[in-house]
Amino acid sequence: MQQTDGRFSDFHALIPAGGVGSRLWPLSRGARPKFLYDFLGSGRTMIQATFDRLAAFAGNGHVAVMTGAAHAAAVAAQLPELDGRNLFVEPVGRDSTAAIALATAILARRHGCDVVVGSFAADHVIRDEETFRECVAQAVAAARAGYVATIGIAATRPSTAFGYIRQGRALGGEVPDAPDARMVRAFVEKPDSATAQAYLMTGEYRWNAGMFVMRADVLLDTLARLRPRIHETVTAIAAIWDDDADHRAAMMERLWPGVEKIAFDYAVAEPLAAEGGVAVVPGGFGWDDIGDFNSVAALVPSADRYNNKIIGDPGRVVCLDSAGNVVAPAGGAGRTIALLGADDLVVVDTPDALLVAPRARSQEVKRMVAALAARGYDAIL
Amino acid sequence: MQQTDGRFSDFHALIPAGGVGSRLWPLSRGARPKFLYDFLGSGRTMIQATFDRLAAFAGNGHVAVMTGAAHAAAVAAQLPELDGRNLFVEPVGRDSTAAIALATAILARRHGCDVVVGSFAADHVIRDEETFRECVAQAVAAARAGYVATIGIAATRPSTAFGYIRQGRALGGEVPDAPDARMVRAFVEKPDSATAQAYLMTGEYRWNAGMFVMRADVLLDTLARLRPRIHETVTAIAAIWDDDADHRAAMMERLWPGVEKIAFDYAVAEPLAAEGGVAVVPGGFGWDDIGDFNSVAALVPSADRYNNKIIGDPGRVVCLDSAGNVVAPAGGAGRTIALLGADDLVVVDTPDALLVAPRARSQEVKRMVAALAARGYDAIL
Missing domain, CATH: 3.90.550.10 (Spore Coat Polysaccharide Biosynthesis Protein SpsA; Chain A)
Incomplete structure (x- = not known):
């Protein structure tokens, strides 16, 4: 280069x-x-x-x-x-x-x-x-x-x-x-x-x-x-x-x-x-x-024909009757996320914290971080 | 006795x-x-x-x-x-x-x-x-x-x-x-x-x-x-x-x-x-x-005035603008579940598997188990 x-x-x-x-x-x-x-x-x-x-x-x-x-x-x-x-x-x-x-x-x-x-x-x-x-x-x-x-x-x-x-x-x-x-x-x-x-x-x-x-x-x-x-x-x-x-x-x-x-x-x-x-x-x-999970989703190809977007290993996510979700399986090896009848959610899994929110609330994740800080959850922020 | x-x-x-x-x-x-x-x-x-x-x-x-x-x-x-x-x-x-x-x-x-x-x-x-x-x-x-x-x-x-x-x-x-x-x-x-x-x-x-x-x-x-x-x-x-x-x-x-x-x-x-x-x-x-998560929820007192039900340690769940959820934080010590704008969901967290579904689909969790079995996820069943 x-x-x-x-x-x-x-x-x-x-x-x-x-x-x-x-x-x-x-x-x-x-x-x-x-x-x-x-x-x-x-x-x-x-x-x-x-x-x-x-x-x-x-x-x-x-x-x-x-x-x-x-x-x-x-x-x-x-x-x-x-x-x-x-x-x-x-x-x-x-x-x-x-x-x-x-x-x-x-x-x-x-x-x-x-x-x-x-x-x-x-x-x-x-x-x-x-x-x-x-x-x-x-x-x-x-x-x-x-x-x-x-x-x-x-x-x-x-x-x-x-x-x-x-x-x-x-x-x-x-x-x-x-x-x-x-x-x-x-x-x-x-x-x-x-x-x-x-x-x-x-x-x-x-x-x-x-x-x-x-x-x-x-x-x-x-x-x-x-x-x-x-x-x-x-x-x-x-x-x-x-x-x-x-x-x-x-x-x-x-x-x-x-x-x-x-x-x-x-x-x-x-x-x-x-x-x-x-x-x-x-x-x-x-x-x-890359401002929020909705904008990440716009850039990730769909993992299936139901427009589910996986940020990470698709083998760690199983969707049944679920569409339009943004799922990040980053919770560790061997950990599986199962979505049943769930639509348009953001599900972000990490070893010490899990976030679940509708995609439409992606911009407000910042508020959740503020709420966690206010409640003393600094270790996961 | x-x-x-x-x-x-x-x-x-x-x-x-x-x-x-x-x-x-x-x-x-x-x-x-x-x-x-x-x-x-x-x-x-x-x-x-x-x-x-x-x-x-x-x-x-x-x-x-x-x-x-x-x-x-x-x-x-x-x-x-x-x-x-x-x-x-x-x-x-x-x-x-x-x-x-x-x-x-x-x-x-x-x-x-x-x-x-x-x-x-x-x-x-x-x-x-x-x-x-x-x-x-x-x-x-x-x-x-x-x-x-x-x-x-x-x-x-x-x-x-x-x-x-x-x-x-x-x-x-x-x-x-x-x-x-x-x-x-x-x-x-x-x-x-x-x-x-x-x-x-x-x-x-x-x-x-x-x-x-x-x-x-x-x-x-x-x-x-x-x-x-x-x-x-x-x-x-x-x-x-x-x-x-x-x-x-x-x-x-x-x-x-x-x-x-x-x-x-x-x-x-x-x-x-x-x-x-x-x-x-x-x-x-x-x-x-105790047939499904909805019936469990009916038997657990609400953790807050938004009718969220926690099966486990309430200190491991943070809800913001969220109501009527059934949350089981069994993913291990120190692991926190954050719900933002999420209503009437079942969120069950365990060390190797996470389930997210609307409460109304509680009876169908059995179908999810069948789907996981069909796809070879026997280790988490």
Whole structure:
């Protein structure tokens, strides 16, 4: 996977691997978040698939991961191809702005201020990798021209689970290597159902998959204007990052907990879009977010003609008069799940916890995790 | 529990403990049938509770158990008060007629032909034991007078899960110690829903709980007329039962597998009722059959105000927006079951098998067991 594409020579991919994914409990746990799990039975975990996809065109040495101290060892074990210097570890999570900013500042010091950094979540599924690569190439071109570039996913349904990007005029001839890019008029938050329907009708809205590609100096200058405290801290840390591990650790321990927690969309993308600084490349490569068991189910082929989806060994599940269920037999070897007359349920079996819920309540699994925490079931969270 | 009641001095109770109870899978297994399980969390298993109830008036020494070779050790372990000589073991199950007939023939040889034998299933729940005792006393009196006496349970709903007893005229002054006894006009099989409703309206029908009380000579003479082959075999075996364990085992191995398999209702109760030989004592003592998870649920108090029933440790079950479920957390220590937005389900968790089904399908769990057997899942059956 070292065949780099000339269009990406100045490009570095960043995978921020944070967030527990509590809507995927009990498969996803605090100690083993969803990006470490192979939900689709592909043989590769979410973060491995993400690494493979990016390394295929950026090159192994041009992929970095930012993750929490609790998961650094697991990430390193799952990604032996990842250069150890490109595994950036946070002692505590400070949301996406700080994570992307610090990684960008480190890469800028190593490779120059005009390096292009692209940030891609560790838990997305992309079907057509060739089309994805072409979209990233256009985003990189727009980034070189000074834009913060994002990729706007073609909305295939009026989803209320995603934020949206409202696109504006085409960039036109301004960036020849980004012929499909358009200006972003605004980023909007997850809509209600009627609003999502209206968005879909206009044809102006695309899903925001949180993919951002930008020149390091563009991001750092923007931060210096809009979030000077974050800029100051990440610059100070990046300056000593590669000097000495003890020094770095001491700096992180001292400065990181005080960094503002704010999402990249709020801190950078939205205000910069209002200034005309954000471009969007339309992405039609078959994308999905592994957000909850319903979305996992959409990506797993049916195990039978009754549309039952098995996340794991189908030999461990026996369905009788049962249709449309999502079943994860992860309770251990030899353990069998028998469904009789059960329809449209999520049944997730793990060695210490079992979840049963209707598929329609998939988004609310997060509430169950909160309820378990409130009742003292921390050992299984 | 040795305080015997004078009215029962010639009475011996028999508990035929057979049948897997596959509608209660995966709690009930071939190797550990339902009568060995404490479904109600009372601290006593079904067979222990049955033994206690009968020994309380018959005396420990007047209670016998007939069970299969596979379960003899478990029965003996659960019933240390049971006289070892009263544990009758079949190498293979030959249905209730043979089991009751053999036990009766053995007891007749030991205690005389006019001993009264009462057979009571190992998996029934009886709420008012005092009333139960009074009913058995009347049945014993009717048995002494030459009837095969049964106890007809007051039907509280139009159940399709039980057979019915159609009662006839009162015995009147014929048996002074059985003032409530009536003649049985007929035994009828499990009805459909409309028929069950019609039965309930007439007031003539009672549930058949398979309780039979009779003088040994009455049963053996009836069998000699109606099922001479069964009579011949059990008489021959009973004649040597107490002689020598090896001789007994050899006889059982040789003769028992050839004995006709037929239910007591068909072989004895129905034809004898047609001849006017069966009496019924009305029983209003709060009876239930632990037939399926729905019937277990009816007997377990709710764990919360949403009518969720927990068979086991309530601390292992967390319900959120969930009502009317029957949950058995028997999957092992530390294992938690989380129900989110789930209503009216049966969730039975054991170390090697998990069942999920709507409560309304409880009777069909038997079909699931058959399906698992057909697919080769014998290890969990």
